[in-house]
Amino acid sequence: MKTLKLLLHKYTSISLITRILIGLLIGVALGLTVPGISAIAILGRVFVSALKGIAPVLVAVLVISSIAKAGRGLGRRFSLLIAIYLLSTFIAAVCAVVGSFLFPVTLQLGDVSNVTVGETAGSLGDVFTNLLTGMVGNPIAAVANANYIAILFWSVILGVALKTTASKATVQVVHDLSDVVSRVVKWVIQFAPFGILGLVYSTVSENGLSVFSTYGHLLLLLVGCMLVNTFVFNPLISFILLRRNPYPLLFTCLKESGLQAFFTRSSAANIPINMALCKKMGLDEDFYSVSIPLGATINMDGAAVTITVFSLAVAHTLGIDVSFGSALFLGVIATLGACGASGVAGGSLLLVPMACSFFGIGNDVAMQAVAIGFIVGVIQDSVETALNSSGDAFFTATAEFHDRRKKSQSLNN
Secondary structure (H helix, E strand, O other): OHHHHHHHHHOOOOOHHHHHHHHHHHHHHHHHHOOOOOHHHHHHHHHHHHHHHHHHHHHHHHHHHHHHHHOOOHHHHHHHHHHHHHHHHHHHHHHHHHHHHHHOOOOOOOOOOOOOOOOOOOOOHHHHHHHHHHHOOOOHHHHHHHHHHHHHHHHHHHHHHHHHHHHHHHHHHHHHHHHHHHHHHHHHHHHHHHHHHHHHHHHHHHHHHHHHHHHHHHHHHHHHHHHHHHHHHHHHHHOOOOOOOHHHHHHHEEEEEEHHHHHHHOOOOOHHHHHHHHOOOOOOHHHHHHHHHHHHOOOOHHHHHHHHHHHHHHHHHHHOOHHHHHHHHHHHHOOOHOOOOOOOOOHHHHHHHHHHHOOOOOOHHHHHHHHHHHHHHHHHHHHHHHHHHHHHHHHHHHHHHHHHHHHHHHHOO
């Protein structure tokens, strides 16, 4: 037992990024040299099955807990900040929609030739019909069948009910449950290197190295959309509010927060760093002590990009004709879903099936895209977290400086 614990400690002491890279390289090497060994390929299938099992539960408890514990009466600055967080996340999703239409990407998915999708989102009317009829399904069945639209709907209802009627002790129990499920997800993701080894092995065995050109295009689209949001749209929001050059503030946040988040790949782990940055910038502690943890929950620009790009990539792969209006409505779904993304590495990927269900795409196919996400996640998730976490500090400072500017103008008048 001691030997096992020692081996497990040594394994987890190596960074997840390093382990995933090692698993990826081993999978490529084995796929090229000894293709067709089912015992290796099964590692990928087991990993995907584990994710499929835990993902619906994770989405449900995270959304319920976050709504039940949301604060009241946060004041003018918080109202503005929440609006900025949500606006920025929606703009990121729209940016991903435009990018996916300009540079469409398809994925190498297995066994999709005979896949039958549900009613597709051919028009905005179809979208609303599918959304309204799908969201009111049995909540227990929704979790069991991975009906993410219904999971999201009932989780919001239950979260509001807990917030308005339950005792603090009950709300804390739900919050603790969300922590427990998140811990289970962390355990599952610890085995991602083995799963990715099996997935890459199967992919290379069947398709050769040419498959990585598709992943390269996917990665360029994901990172490109995130960089556009980082250096164009987020500074534009700040400029509109502050009427001054936002880039010195942006570069400070990227240097002090984004760089750390890139390597930790966890917005939650980066909260103390953002707190220290806000203190260094002279912000109000009563404000940033709440706004930073709040941002780690709902300021999810990178997650919105990931959810949107992957869901549209799956739709393109299956030949589903998606109208631009339907894709924009997907941006709304991605924005809402991103706000419930888990704080663990790769957490946004677990919400891709929810967005795919919006187009009638089944969980089995969607989870193959999630598996691909873990392959490109070595870079994608790092950039995503850097964007999300640096944005928390950037927008917190923007909201406070805007409030100071308004107060100064009132005094001068």
